[in-house]
Amino acid sequence: MQPMLNIAIRIIRNIGNIIIKNYETHNINIHHNNYDANIFIKKIYKNLNNMITKIFYSIYTQNIIIICKENFLIFNCKKTVWIINPLDGIMNFLKKIPHFSISIAICIKDKTIISLIYDPLRNDLFTAIRGRNAQLNGYKLRCNNYIKQKNLLFALNNSYFFSNKTNINLIYLFKKNLISLRISGCISLDLAYLAANRIDCYINNNVKNFYYLLAGELVVKEAGGLITDFINNYNYRNSSNILVTNSSIRKLVISKC
Structure with missing residues (x-):
C-alpha cells in the first residue's frame, strides 16, 4: 500500500503546483464571459491529464485505460482504478476564493483502498489507507464521538x-x-x-x-x-x-x- 500512496502523493502535489500557478495568474471574469472560463478550465485539465499520464506510463508497464468523466480523470490500470478530481471547488477557484482541493481515490474491486485530499493553498494533505487510519500531514485523525453543548x-x-x-x-x-x-x-x-x-x-x-x-x-x-x-x-x-x-x-x- 505504501508505494502506491507515495505515487499518489507525488501526483497530487504535482497537480497542486499546476493549480496554484493558474490560480495566482488567471484573470478570468466569469460574469463577463463564461466561455473563457470553460476554455480556461479545459486547458488546465488537458495539461493535468498529460502530466498524470506521463507519470503512470513511467511506472506501469501494462496498458492504461484513460477516461474523462465530467470533472474527473479516471485511470484504469488492470484491477486498480484511480479516480482523480483535479479541482473540487471550481467556482471558488475561478472567483479566487481560497477554498478548493484535489482528491484521489484508488479503488480495487469497487473498494476504495487509498484516498487523498489536498488543499494546495494551505499545504494540508489528508490521507487514508483502508484499515490503517487517516492522517493530516502525518498526524493521526480521530473524530470526536460526543455531542457538544454549543458551537456546532x-x-x-x-x-x-x-x-x-x-x-x-x-x-x-x-x-x-x-x-x-x-x-x-x-x-x-x-x-x-x-x-x-x-x-x-x-x-x-x-x-x-x-x-x-x-x-x-x-x-x-x-x-x-x-x-x-x-x-x-x-x-x-x-x-x-x-x-x-x-x-x-x-x-x-x-x-x-
Missing part, C-alpha cells in the same frame, strides 16, 4: 435550500440548537474537515455523483466517523442523500428526518 458547525451541499427534499424539521433543529451552517462549495474538504473535527456534521440532500464523496468517504471512516443516509441506512451509495457525522449527532439529526 454543520456543512451543507450547494443546493440544500433549493432542493425539493429540504426538510423543515432540520431547519428548525438548526435554529433551535443555534447550529452554525456553512456551504463551502468544496465537498472533499467538507469531509476532510469533519475527520479533523473542524466541522461536526455534513449533510447532502441532493447527491448526484458519488465520485465527489469517494475520497472523503474513506478519510471519514478511517477517522472513526459514520456515514448513512437520512433513514440510518448504511447502503447510502444507492441513496440521493447522505449524513456524515459521529454517533451522537447522527441520532439528533435522524430523529428530525
